[in-house]
Amino acid sequence: MAILRFAVFRLLTMLATLAVVSVLIFAIINLPPGDYLSNQINELRATGQSNGIAKAEFLRTEYSLDQPLWKQYMIWMGFFPGPHGFSGMIQGEFGWSFEFDKPVADLVGGALWMTILVNLAAVLFIYAIALPLGVIAAARSKTWIDYTSAFVGYLGLATPNFLLALILFYYGNRYLNLPIGGLMDPKFEGEPMSFDKMKSVLIHLIIPTFVIGTSGAAAMMQRLRANLLDELGKPYVETARAKGMRESSMLVKYPLRVAFNPFVADIGTLIPSLISGSVLVSVVLGLQTIGPVLLTALKSQDLFLSAFVLMFVALLTLIGTLVSDVLLALLDPRIRFGGRDK
Amino acid sequence: MTILPDGRYIDDKPYERDTGAEVRHAELDMSNARLLWIRFKQHRLGLVSGLFLLFSYLILPFAGFVSPYTANERLEDYLYHPPQLVRLFHEGQFIGPYVYKTEARMNLEEFAWEYEADTSTPAPLEFFCEGSEYRLAGLFKTNKHLFCAPEGATVFLWGSDRLGRDVFSRIFYGAQLSLTVGLVGITVSFVIGIVLGSIAGYFGGFLDWVINRVIEILRSLPELPLWLALSAAVPSHWGPVSVFFIISIILGILDWPGLARAVRSKFLSLREEEFVRAAEMMGAKPGRVIKKHLLPNFLSHLIASATLSIPAMILGETALSFLGLGLRAPAVSWGVMLNDAQNLASIEIYPWTAIPMMPIVVVVLAFNFFGDGLRDALDPNRS
Numbered sequence: 001m002a003i004l005r006f007a008v009f010r011l012l013t014m015l016a017t018l019a020v021v022s023v024l025i026f027a028i029i030n031l032p033p034g035d036y037l038s039n040q041i042n043e044l045r046a047t048g049q050s051n052g053i054a055k056a057e058f059l060r061t062e063y064s065l066d067q068p069l070w071k072q073y074m075i076w077m078g079f080f081p082g083p084h085g086f087s088g089m090i091q092g093e094f095g096w097s098f099e100f101d102k103p104v105a106d107l108v109g110g111a112l113w114m115t116i117l118v119n120l121a122a123v124l125f126i127y128a129i130a131l132p133l134g135v136i137a138a139a140r141s142k143t144w145i146d147y148t149s150a151f152v153g154y155l156g157l158a159t160p161n162f163l164l165a166l167i168l169f170y171y172g173n174r175y176l177n178l179p180i181g182g183l184m185d186p187k188f189e190g191e192p193m194s195f196d197k198m199k200s201v202l203i204h205l206i207i208p209t210f211v212i213g214t215s216g217a218a219a220m221m222q223r224l225r226a227n228l229l230d231e232l233g234k235p236y237v238e239t240a241r242a243k244g245m246r247e248s249s250m251l252v253k254y255p256l257r258v259a260f261n262p263f264v265a266d267i268g269t270l271i272p273s274l275i276s277g278s279v280l281v282s283v284v285l286g287l288q289t290i291g292p293v294l295l296t297a298l299k300s301q302d303l304f305l306s307a308f309v310l311m312f313v314a315l316l317t318l319i320g321t322l323v324s325d326v327l328l329a330l331l332d333p334r335i336r337f338g339g340r341d342k
Numbered sequence: 343m344t345i346l347p348d349g350r351y352i353d354d355k356p357y358e359r360d361t362g363a364e365v366r367h368a369e370l371d372m373s374n375a376r377l378l379w380i381r382f383k384q385h386r387l388g389l390v391s392g393l394f395l396l397f398s399y400l401i402l403p404f405a406g407f408v409s410p411y412t413a414n415e416r417l418e419d420y421l422y423h424p425p426q427l428v429r430l431f432h433e434g435q436f437i438g439p440y441v442y443k444t445e446a447r448m449n450l451e452e453f454a455w456e457y458e459a460d461t462s463t464p465a466p467l468e469f470f471c472e473g474s475e476y477r478l479a480g481l482f483k484t485n486k487h488l489f490c491a492p493e494g495a496t497v498f499l500w501g502s503d504r505l506g507r508d509v510f511s512r513i514f515y516g517a518q519l520s521l522t523v524g525l526v527g528i529t530v531s532f533v534i535g536i537v538l539g540s541i542a543g544y545f546g547g548f549l550d551w552v553i554n555r556v557i558e559i560l561r562s563l564p565e566l567p568l569w570l571a572l573s574a575a576v577p578s579h580w581g582p583v584s585v586f587f588i589i590s591i592i593l594g595i596l597d598w599p600g601l602a603r604a605v606r607s608k609f610l611s612l613r614e615e616e617f618v619r620a621a622e623m624m625g626a627k628p629g630r631v632i633k634k635h636l637l638p639n640f641l642s643h644l645i646a647s648a649t650l651s652i653p654a655m656i657l658g659e660t661a662l663s664f665l666g667l668g669l670r671a672p673a674v675s676w677g678v679m680l681n682d683a684q685n686l687a688s689i690e691i692y693p694w695t696a697i698p699m700m701p702i703v704v705v706v707l708a709f710n711f712f713g714d715g716l717r718d719a720l721d722p723n724r725s
Contacts, residue, residue, distance in 0.1 A: 017559055024559075028568070031575035158653070158706035160660050163680065163699045170689055269561070276566030280661055284684070294567060295665060298574040306571065313567050321562055 006329050014318050021318075022089070025310045026073045029303055035065055036098040036301045063096060063304070076307070089311065095304030099297065104308050108290055112312060115289040118212065118278050119316065121205050123267065125213035126220055126274075131263070133217075134224030139251060141229060153218030161277050162284040165211040169285060172207050179204055208287060212277040216270045224263050231255035264328050271320035275313055378642075381719040388715015391708035398705065402518050403479035409511030410490045410497050412474045413674045416506045419446055422455045422692045423502040425509075432464045440464040443495040454691050465492035501694035504682055509697055512674050516698065519675040521705065523590045523659040524652040530594030532648055535601030540632045542602070543609025550606070557599040565596050569658060573667045582673035589668050593655045604647065608640050642720050650713035653706040660702055676702050 034042075037060045044052045060066050064075050064082050074080035076095065078088020087093040094104040137146045156164075172178035184200045231237065232255055240250045282291030290309045297306035344352050369377060383389055401408065411417075423446075428439045442459040449456045473487040491497040499510040542553040572592045576585060612618065613636075621635050662668030663677025664684070671678055676698040682688065683695040 017562065020555075020559055021563065025571070028571045028575065031572070033577070154707060154710060155703070158703045158710065160657055160664075160680075160699065160702060162661065162664055163683075163696065166683070166689055166696075272562065272564040275564040279564070279566050279570075280665070283665060294570065295667075298570055298667070301574075310567055310571060313564055314562075317562055317564055 003326070003329055007326050010322055010325050014322050018315065018318060021314045022077060022311060023073065025307055025314065026076065029307050029310070030069060030072075032301055034301070035303055037065055039301065040098070059096070059098065065303075076304070089308075094308045097297070097302055097305040099300045099302040099305065104305050107305065108293060108309065108312075111288055111290045111293060114287065115278065115282075115291075115312075116316065117201075118205065118208055118282070118287065118289055119271075119274055119320075121209040122212040122216070122274050122278065123271075123320075125209045126217045126267075126270070129213070129217040130220035130224060134221040134263075135228065135251065135256065137221065138225045138228035138232065139247075141225070146225075149221065153222060156214040156218045161211055161215070162280050164214070165207070165281045165284050168207050168211060178206060208278075208281055208285060211281050212274060215277070216274055220263065220266055220270065223266060224259060227259035227262055228255055231258050261328065261332055264324060264331055266324075268321040268324035271324075272317050275317055279313070378719050382715055385715035385718055387711045388718070391711040392715065394708050395705070395712055398517065398708075399521060401514075402521065405514040405518055406476035406478060407484075407486065408488050409508070409514045410473065410487055411508040411511040412476050413512055413515035414507065414672055415474055415511075417496060417502065417508075418506055420444075420457075420496055420498070420502050421446070421504065421506045422695075423457055423496065423498045423506070424692075425501040425694050426496070426498050428467065428497070428499070429464070437464060438466055439489075440466040441492070441495055441497055452691075465495040467497060468492060500697045501692070503679070503695055509679070509694060512679055513676070513698055513701055515674045516676045516679055517701065519586060519669060519673060520656060520659060520677070520702070523586065523593065523675070524655040524709075526587065526590035527593035527597065527655040527658075528648050528652050530591050531597040531601060531651070532644070534594070535598035536605055536637070536644070538598070539602035539605025540609055540636070543606035544613060544628060544632055544636070546610075553602070553606075557603055560596065560599045561603075565658070566661065568596055569593065569662055570665070570667055573662055582669070585669055586673065589659060589662065590655075593658050597651055597655065600651070601644065601647070605640075605644065609636060612636055612639060643717075646713060646716040646720055649709060649716055652713075653709040656702065656706060656709075 037056050041053055041056045041060075044050075044056065062083060064072060067075065071080060074088075075082040076088050078086050078090040078093070080086075080088075082088070096102075097104050097107050100107055133149050137149050140146060169178075179200075184197060184204055234255075237250070237255055240254060241247075245253075278289060279291035279294060281287070282289040283295055286292070290312065294306060294309040294313075296302070297309060344354060346352060364371070369380070372380075382392075406412065423444065426441050426444070428441060430436060430439060432440065441464075442461055443463070443465055444457040444459050447456050447458060448454075467489050468491075469489050471487055471490045472485045473490045475483060475485045478484050489497070496502075498508050500513070501509050503509055503512070538553050538556075542550040569592060572595075573589060576588050580588070618631060618635055621631050626635070659668055659675065660677035660680065663670075663675055664680050666681065669675045669678055679698040680696070683698075688695050
């Protein structure tokens with residue numbers, strides 16, 4: 001029960017955070033002077049085309065861009081009725097993309113799932129790499145394994161993601177015959193899910209996952225190593241060894257379990273940087289995630305589109321943090337009951 | 343051994359002065375800064391990185407002098423010129439550093455520029471020669487260069503780019519922006535972080551609650567999309583200098599929460615100490631207590647951790663410029679240069695356009711090692 005209460009409490013905090021974030025995002029999006037439609041109207045005026053103006057003016061009132069900013073926000077969120085009644089984010093109406101002349105929901109539909117997929121793959125990759133390497137680096141500290149992994153980790157931290165992506169792409173294609181660009185073979189695009197399509201997506205995922213995950217995995221590995229090293233010096237480890245326990249089973253049974261906590265907690269702080277990385281890498285590699293969509297939307301001041309993508313990215317991060325918090329509470333009773341003393 | 347009337351024991355042997363003590367425990371008399379330096383010196387990698395960084399920053403004002411060309415000087419006849427080797431021996435004879443003259447040819451089958459070197463006649467490099475005009479340290483107009491290309495030849499140590507500009511020279515000019523963007527950004531983040539962190543930690547209560555929530559929210563958001571959104575708001579008609587400052591400020595604005603949190607937790611523990619109470623009793627105002635009594639306690643640690651967050655800003659600037667939302671041409675930064683190497687084709691055919699990546703990796707690594715060394719040296723609980 002305690003865990004349920006904790007989860008509900010965290011969920012409520014998350015919703016409150018999301019509300020604040022929405023204000024922040026809306027404010028940032030509206031920072032540049034003018035908006036897509038008023039820019040378009042000015043341009044049309046300047047070139048003397050009058051028939052487009054009427055349409056743009058119509059869209060302006062249709063999406064209430066002529067209202068004061070706070071009212072625009074309320075209508076966008078769905079707290080206030082717009083020209084067509086309540087139709088905002090909470091009602092599931094994401095608005096209209098002026099640049100692409102399509103509803104935002106149609107435009108980003110598939111990309112949302114791909115974004116989740118790419119980030120999920122990166123998280124799995126990080127765990128799969130950091131856990132064994134971190135343990136080995138700690139157990140065999142100050143040997144070549146330790147130094148090599150530290151060196152690779154530093155290099156991963158220092159190389160700009162996007163360049164690593166380009167270089168790996170080039171060599172991966174050249175020597176391993178890995179496909180270039182996109183998240184699936186073009187022939188599967190728009191097709192229903194099938195085994196072949198799945199396979200194609202998986203092969204295409206290899207390099208992006210590697211690129212997005214490397215720096216995170218390096219950081220996580222170092223953290224696990226440090227925590228494990230701290231534990232390895234403690235008397236209970238000595239006791240276990242003195243009793244004649246095998247090194248490997250001793251390691252897994254006691255110190256690793258203690259050192260595991262930060263390992264789970266860290267994913268919460270890692271997710272923001274993962275998502276940042278995935279946006280950047282998607283732009284460079286042309287993955288069909290929301291990264292490239294966000295970039296074009298921001299460059300052309302496509303208000304609703306960029307606001308929606310930013311909201312989605314924030315939501316994804318918050319959900320990731322929520323999941324990691326709940327997992328941590330499951331793992332560690334001290335956190336579960338921590339809220340009650342004082 | 344004598345026993346005094348009051349029952350105490352006294353050793354009769356003469357007092358022996360421990361003459362070697364000053365020498366053996368010299369560190370007990372040393373100043374704090376000196377101790378720090380001694381501990382820092384032991385961290386070899388940190389020391390080397392620190393010297394390298396010092397050198398890199400010192401060379402910035404002289405970028406124009408070191409580089410043979412200026413940043414936006416175009417040699418239209420030498421587009422995508424591959425890196426040239428500076429040779430010393432010609433036909434087994436030492437004749438000093440020289441290059442070969444090259445001639446461009448368009449390969450019409452692969453649509454790539456090819457260059458043919460005329461290996462019969464060496465063209466020796468010129469030193470302390472006159473080239474195109476630039477401003478030394480941004481102040482003095484001069485046209486002296488450390489070395490320049492001989493008449494009729496070129497010297498592209500690291501090749502030339504799409505417009506026939508020298509990559510080597512542009513890396514030096516780019517360093518001026520790429521290396522300082524982190525410093526400006528960290529200053530912004532430092533000021534905001536210390537002010538908000540100390541307010542939250544010192545006063546507590548409602549202010550603490552509000553600042554803490556802001557920190558949590560900012561920390562839970564992905565940085566890059568927000569950077570993108572903020573820099574997309576920079577008007578396109580602004581000059582390079584204003585864009586540079588606004589981008590650094592944007593990078594700093596999202597970086598302060600980590601610092602503020604560290605400051606806050608330190609303040610929370612130090613606030614209860616006696617020396618703080620004593621200062622308050624004597625009537626010191628909060629501003630004075632914070633500035634004179636609390637901050638000096640851990641300012642050095644803050645500086646060390648700030649050093650570790652400069653690389654993130656350098657990488658951030660690179661990413662933004664690379665995506666076309668950061669600094670813009672004609673400004674030169676490493677990110678702007680890499681913008682040219684954006685597609686696979688240029689990496690495959692003209693790999694040297696990706697050379698600006700090397701200084702980025704080296705500088706980021708150096709900052710990491712330097713920060714690590716500094717942190718280790720400052721840590722009193724070090725084993």
